[in-house]
Amino acid sequence: MTTSGSQLRARLRDDDLLVCPGVHDPLTAAVADHVGFDAIYMTGYGTSLSKVGYPDAGFITMPEMIENAANIQERISVPLIADSDNGYGNATNVVRTVREYVRAGAGAIHLEDQTFPKRCGHTKGRQVIPEEEAVGKIRAAADVRDERDESFVIIARSDARGTGGGSLGEAIDRVNAYLDVGADVGFVEGPTDAGEVRRVGREVEGPALYNFVGDLGTSPYLDPDDLERWGFDVVLFPVLSTLATISNVHAAMETFAEDPATAMRAVDADFDATPVGSLHEFSGFPEVVEWEERYLPGGDREKYEGSLGDEVSDE
Template sequence: MTDYGAVLRERLDSDGLLVCPGVHDPLTAAVADAVGFDAIYMTGYGTSLSKTGYPDAGFITMPEMISNATNIQERIDVPLVADADNGYGNATNVVRTVREYIKAGVGAIHLEDQTFPKRCGHTKGRRVIPREEAVGKIAAAADVRDDRAPNFVLIARTDARGTGDGSLDEAIIRANEFLEAGADVAFVEGPTDESELEHVGREVDGPLVYNFVGETGTSPYVDLPSLESWGFDIVLFPIAATLSTIANVYSDFSDFADDPVAAMRRIDENFDAQPVGSFHEFAGFPEVIEWERQYLPDEEQDKYEGSLGDDLESD
């Protein structure tokens, strides 16, 4: 089994910003992996919306998140950085949460200091737990990492900047205390402009994440060389696949309402223009057929003789 934490640490140690596109299920993850990235991010918002139909406001549960992360990491060949929300409880709950994500085989998680129920880090109404309690949760997570999977990457996120009376200084204090408690990477959510990003990069003593949410959030658009020069190491594009899916599906279904046949032809043409082979090949049927050849009786191959459909048998 691949140690994706070790792979991720190696990539973090190399020069350059690590760009992680956000995905919400194994299918969008497979597309991101086929395009080619060194790591992929599982969005909590997109997972909640795609799995439950509810927004990122504390509705999704730990087992649902773990299941999605497990299936995504199984489908891709690069490390997955997974959202672990606020650990689904206090420090004792965090112990189990981290153990479960480690069993899922992902390369990293991030834990935040929000209260329960939590909500998206770019919406109003967020609250954070007291600093001492938050540090204890990160310390618990770090101890589990050290005991169970030393290469597992622990990212500690603070939402202190976005609370009603939150300040950037408080967020920076928390980020540094999280690193001292054993986090590998700090994540200050919600800087509002480039000057705040520069300040975070200057004052936080450790590797840093930037959450690039675009127009759906409060943080600025900024070019990647600037982020790198300010000291950021990872940039997440959390809802890229989710927004793309919604926009494209809405457009496609609108076309279907007008002329379903023409719309289906256009969708087929757009798919055929992508360098992924046929839909069934991309979905993994050739591998299934190879498993059948290896493990099933020879007579099971007779079902392919004379049958109709795409020929996906491996040579």
């Protein structure tokens, strides 16, 4: 059976930049999958905000993140790259964290070198653990990968650039040390301008990832073609679905507050203009009907006769 990790590794061997939209739950992931991408990214910030209602400041737990990743990967047809924060503890905690993400079926995780509690990589106040400790955590992650699923991809991230007095050189050195002990992709968080980004692409000694956050943080908006030319292999757009959801729902709610019926008609019209079909089709009701026809007793089909509601089969 082809795993998500093996699909992702095959895609990473291509020369083209891998562009990954960020999603925060199975619903937004299903939309991204319908549009069509080679891989999809689960944002930690969006997961925390949508699942528990708190910002990305160490408030969400490992089981909550794993559950979201498993549900997203089940819903989509392409590999999922998932945020795994700082592994939720020391190197021994990382062992369980990676085992759980592998069991969830994800294609990859990124693991950072922040202290606990961690925080969004584009907010002030971040701190990193000593490099030796961080190297041990990445080595533990790589060992679990080798034991449980060699195709699983480990992305090692350093936040050293964003700490008080932290330098870009230190962050690059850390990422290269993580690559030396088995990480598959290097991720320097928080370069502050195009010059720093070019340096990351040049000096990271392995596949490199760029986190495209723009105005929400320290890293600039850049043309993906430039990133590819500078040596990057993967680019994440982490809060794409989260920002789109907040802005669009806010606009709909403002209209709803003024005129509920008009707002609902407008939302219906906007939805009908998308190519996803009806809500029931998009959510998977036709497949449920197919399961019923295949596995339930023949008489169970009678429940549809004379009943009211939208047709949920694809006949």
